[in-house]
Amino acid sequence: MFLAVLALVFGLALLVWSADRFVDGAAATARFGGMPPLLIGMLVVGFGTSAPEMVVSAMAAADGNPALALGNAYGSNITNIALIIGLVALISPINVHSQVIKKELPLLLAITLFAGWQLFDHQLSRFDAWCLLGVFAAVMAWSVWQGMRNPQDALAADIDTEISNNTMTLKQALMWLVLGLILLIIASRFLVYGAVYIAQGLGVSDLVIGLTVVAVGTSLPELASSLMAIKKGEHDIALGNIIGSNLFNTLAVVGIAALIQPMAVDPVVLTRDYTLMFGLTVALLVLGIGIKKAGRINRLEGALLLAVFFGYTGYLISTAF
Numbered sequence: 001m002f003l004a005v006l007a008l009v010f011g012l013a014l015l016v017w018s019a020d021r022f023v024d025g026a027a028a029t030a031r032f033g034g035m036p037p038l039l040i041g042m043l044v045v046g047f048g049t050s051a052p053e054m055v056v057s058a059m060a061a062a063d064g065n066p067a068l069a070l071g072n073a074y075g076s077n078i079t080n081i082a083l084i085i086g087l088v089a090l091i092s093p094i095n096v097h098s099q100v101i102k103k104e105l106p107l108l109l110a111i112t113l114f115a116g117w118q119l120f121d122h123q124l125s126r127f128d129a130w131c132l133l134g135v136f137a138a139v140m141a142w143s144v145w146q147g148m149r150n151p152q153d154a155l156a157a158d159i160d161t162e163i164s165n166n167t168m169t170l171k172q173a174l175m176w177l178v179l180g181l182i183l184l185i186i187a188s189r190f191l192v193y194g195a196v197y198i199a200q201g202l203g204v205s206d207l208v209i210g211l212t213v214v215a216v217g218t219s220l221p222e223l224a225s226s227l228m229a230i231k232k233g234e235h236d237i238a239l240g241n242i243i244g245s246n247l248f249n250t251l252a253v254v255g256i257a258a259l260i261q262p263m264a265v266d267p268v269v270l271t272r273d274y275t276l277m278f279g280l281t282v283a284l285l286v287l288g289i290g291i292k293k294a295g296r297i298n299r300l301e302g303a304l305l306l307a308v309f310f311g312y313t314g315y316l317i318s319t320a321f
Contacts, residue, residue: 001197001198001201004193004194004197004198004201005198007190007191007194007197008191008194008195008198008213011187011190011191012191012217014186014190015052015056015184015188015191015217015220016052016217016220016221016224017183018179018180018184018186018187019051019180019184019221020180021176021180021183022051022176022177022180022183022184023051023180023221023225024176024180025168025173025174025175025176025177025178025179025180026173026177026180028170028173028176029170029173029177032170032173050222050249050252050253051181051184052184052188052217052220053072053073053076053218053219053245053248053249054248054252054253054256055185055188056069056072056192056214056218057069057070057072057073057253057254057256057257058188058256058257058260059188059192060192060196060206060257061256061260061261061263062261063196065196066257066261066262067205067206067207067263068195068199068206068207068209068210068214069253069257069261069263070124070207070210070254070257070263070265070269071206071208071209071210071214071215071273072210072211072214072215072218072253073249073253074211074215074249074273074274074277075210075211075212075214075215075216075273076218076245076246076249077245077246077250077277077280077281078277078309078312079215079216079309080219080222080242080245080246080249081246081281081283081284081305082280082305082308082312083216083219083223083305083306083309084219084222084223084226084242085238085239085242085284085297085302085305086302086303086304086305086306086308086309087223087227087302087306088227088230088238088302089297089298089299089301089302089305090299090302090303091227091230091302092230093296093297093299093302094230094239094296094297095296096236096239096288096289096295101236101239101240101288102289102295104143104240104243104244104247105243105284105288105289106289107139107247108243108246108247108250108281108284108285109281109285111135111139111247111250111251112250112277112278113278114135115132115250115251115254115274116270116274118131118132119265119269119270119274122264122265122266122267122270123262123263124254124258124262124263124265125262126258126259126262128258129255129256129257129258129259130259132251132252132255132258133252133255133259135251136247136248139247139251195209195210195214202320204320205320207266207268207269208316211273211316212316212317222242222245225237225241226242229241242284246281276308276312280308283305287301
């Protein structure tokens with residue numbers, strides 16, 4: 001058990017560090033390739049921070065632990081909204097200026113509904129996986145189109161400032177892109193081994209471990225990037241990171257895991273975890289777009305989101321034993 005805990009802690013630490021290097025390398029490489037700032041923010045940074053979820057879930061599915069993979073994806077979405085947005089808003093209220101983000105929020109809700117519809121038969125087949133990945137490809141194409149139509153969006157200005165501070169050479173960018181990805185895979189092996197062994201030792205389901213420890217651990221890159229963005233007053237980057245990550249988790253992370261290993265879905269996932277994820281997505285949509293006012297998430301709303309996260313996590317832990 002000691003070695004499993006050690007593997008879990010080491011895997012999480014290496015995962016966070018390597019994910020940061022991977023995103024920096026990917027963003028710098030995209031800049032050298034001439035990609036517009038808005039697209040770097042939406043595609044490279046937003047989805048790059050979800051690389052830990054993707055690699056961990058793929059490894060878990062390949063090792064025959066699909067419940068851990070699904071718990072990681074949905075748990076990360078819950079963590080992203082309730083913990084990260086809640087904490088960021090508590091520190092500094094989030095003002096939403098980007099029109100691209102306001103268009104992506106309804107899209108995130110629609111995709112969350114689609115994911116829920118797939119769960120009603122309590123199975124995620126390879127056909128379901130291909131559907132998720134097909135929608136993901138369509139979303140990527142739509143995001144590129146939106147980015148090209150809105151080159152002067154508020155998010156683009158924030159991203160332009162961010163990438164201008166990156167002084168990597170092309171050689172360094174490529175090195176960290178490749179090395180970061182390799183270390184991500186190594187870290188994920190340690191993390192999955194530790195999480196599965198601990199779950200078995202404590203008699204806790206893979207799903208609960210995925211929804212709690214693994215989900216929070218793989219969401220740390222989003223937390224770090226969002227806190228840094230809010231410190232610089234780049235509110236749209238903070239929110240854009242979360243929207244991009246949740247889109248990626250719902251479609252690509254679950255899709256890849258189900259493609260590797262089709263899975264039976266515990267009914268409790270639909271009634272408990274998915275329902276909360278859906279409710280939080282609705283709340284984020286309402287707060288982000290704003291009703292008869294500009295989109296804004298204030299400190300009180302941030303505190304309520306945090307309360308939901310800790311209440312949910314406490315409930316999972318109390319019912320796990």
